[in-house]
Amino acid sequence: MATRRGRAGRKSTTREPIIQEPEAPEPEATRREAGVTESSRANRGWWDRNADEYQIEHGRFLGDDRFVWGPEGLDEAEAGLLGPPEGLKGRDVLELGAGAAQCSRWLAAQGARPVALDLSHRQLQHALRIGGSFPLVCADAIALPFADGSFDLACSAYGALPFVADPRLVLREVHRVLRPGGRLVFSVTHPIRWAFPDEPGPEGLSVSGSYFDRTPYVEQDEEGRAVYVEHHRTLGDRVRDVVASGFRLVDLVEPEWPAWNTSEWGGWSPLRGNLIPGTAIFVCVRD
Template sequence: MGIITVATTPQSDLHDLDDDGDDALRREAEAGESSRASRHWWDRNADEYQDEHGEFLGDDRFTWCPEGLDEADAKLLGDPAELAGRDVLELGAGAAQCSRWLAGRGARAVALDISFRQLQHSRRIDLSRGLAPVPVVQADAAVLPFADRSFDLVCSAYGAVPFSADTAALMREVHRVLRPGGRWVFSVTHPIRWAFPDEPGVEGLTATASYFDRTPYVEQDEQGRATYVEHHRTLGDRVRELVGAGFRLLDLVEPQWPEGHEQEWGGWSPLRGRLIPGTAIFVAERD
């Protein structure tokens, strides 16, 4: 099975952007611009990302966050022994490491990502391990190419949600494709981190921005075209989005930085992780 591509955003200018000297600023970025920027950025950076973080992520490990919380221990999707035969969709799957872990427990996992290059890394891992390929789909998570009530579980570990301009619509899409009683679990950068510089050292411990400023973070080229976009929502915003889409919030997990974990990942570090939360994991259920 190849990579199924569902074109939900224009692609004509995705591969002719030069990020040398990009400016970083806070400005509005609508859905189409955000989606195009994400597709281009992850296509261009997928190789470097997998090279840098592949060992930590593993080929078939389901870890929710840089703190290293594994689904095998957290059981946020339910008892791993009961995953067999369940239909699971992973959003923003990257190289489908989480989906591969789910498939190893008998789940019928589908990995979706906006980046074709990320999904090619999924194929690379499958081939190198001699495994049956994880089904993958290239599409925008805000416009899911699946029928209503197709899945028992939907999950996302730092994928899709932070890069979507309209996460209320994304939540409604997830609700639509879930079966009644289905669970939706996703991890994102803890919203409080938006008030602090994204630095692993002491400079990342002083708040320099308003937690309540929801203006997107944008990197753009000399022509003003966005090459990277990330969107901020407060904890309250996330709860309202979930409830508004028809979900019941079961849990909000804020993983503590574990003892003995000394690996830095961007702005995540032992120094910051022991003082302020870095990840928020929302566990919700469809009525």
Template sequence: MTQEYEPEATRRETGETESSRASRGWWDRNADEYQNEHGGFLGDDRFVWGPEGLDEAEAALLGPAESLRGLDVLEIGAGAAQCSRWLAARGARPVALDLSHRQLQHALRIGADFPLVEADACALPFADGSFDLACSAYGAVPFVADPVRLMREVRRVLRPGGRWIFSVTHPIRWAFPDEPGPEGLSVAASYFDRTPYVEQDETGRAIYVEHHRTLGDRVRDVVTAGFRLVDLVEPEWPAWNQQEWGGWSPLRGHLIPGTAIFVCERD
């Protein structure tokens, strides 16, 4: 019996094509496990911005819930479309987009009375000015090699005055090991090392890619794409949340930020 190969984790350069192929393959292979592990926390129709559990129902980063009625909203990197389901329940008209076919199958399994679109976030298949809002909770942005291209696409499909709100791993976390316990509290790498994190198979082919940007890089990406940064939210870890999610944990969450949420507007 052959032993299953354990992917090698490394830091190396990787481009748009390799990153996109790796992300599609990884999420198609791991969608079932991801939904089994995290589906209870995410719920079927909650809008959660990250592992801290910051809920859009409380944060209102998209605007007051009553203001969402009748708005066209694009969710990018929607996964099983939990956020879109929450938006639809408030009278919005969401479209849930994801690169992974298997993730969208989970969206169908749970139920979706709104469009599901399988597409790359860097090449949105929509006309200019199609949406009032765009959002992404840990979807797409950390996984693309050219985030400015993605954001220019988002700006293109937004109407003037539209908001674009996205959450990513807080950039400071890249300086620490991805461990939830005490061993994850010591700096292990340079915060300024932008070399992508890559997991590759025995042939050297990337099967998972995540791109690191500093906080300043993220702000410049937003501005370069033509957005105005309205707010930068760093959720604190709440006392009620005792779960561990990968490298996120109550221990680390009380000491260093784990998520950064960028609130942007299209002029």
């Protein structure tokens, strides 16, 4: 679960030292077009380079084996968006953008048979470090290496979909590998947040850009090569993507900020969370 603009991510408690590489020059942040290939190449490299720091920075909030949908702290054990926890036993589940596979670890504890997939090899090395008895797969979500009808459920907590230029490529692949009646649940940064500065304090409460500007957020090196890309879709875009990919949207969850959560997480904070939504969760069914 991860996004650079808002840094919604997970880490675990470390069981062995994590080696950090020397810091690279700070990239330039801009808004420009970035296609499927450039986005994939940039994000694979970014997560491989930054996985260690990311796992150090984010995680006590989420632990090794919780399934949390976003910085608000909405827990799948309580939300049941994939179905009642007791109904997960024996179900084949694909986690997209798994990172260190905390969600898959929780699913396995419920008796499910998860497969954790991530674009970043280094992120999956952290999944190995934490442990678990389920498969880890390093692959791009736009070309899933699974046969048709392989899974009962699919999930993604801030993984894969914010980072691809054409989310329908991912959604159609998920539709292909799900069995009829299968459910896909995914969370992303709430689209309204793209109109506000990515700041947790009062400066993040004034609109600074057009909600309708779909130009990607890009970090690029001195030669103009993208090293990180995140794509914006409006709420309507997301709904149309889901429907056009063969799914039926059955719920759209906008978690409210709970009183117990006093954490700041990138641009997420109690101040902003009590005023504007930070996460959107789409619950979809493959008929």
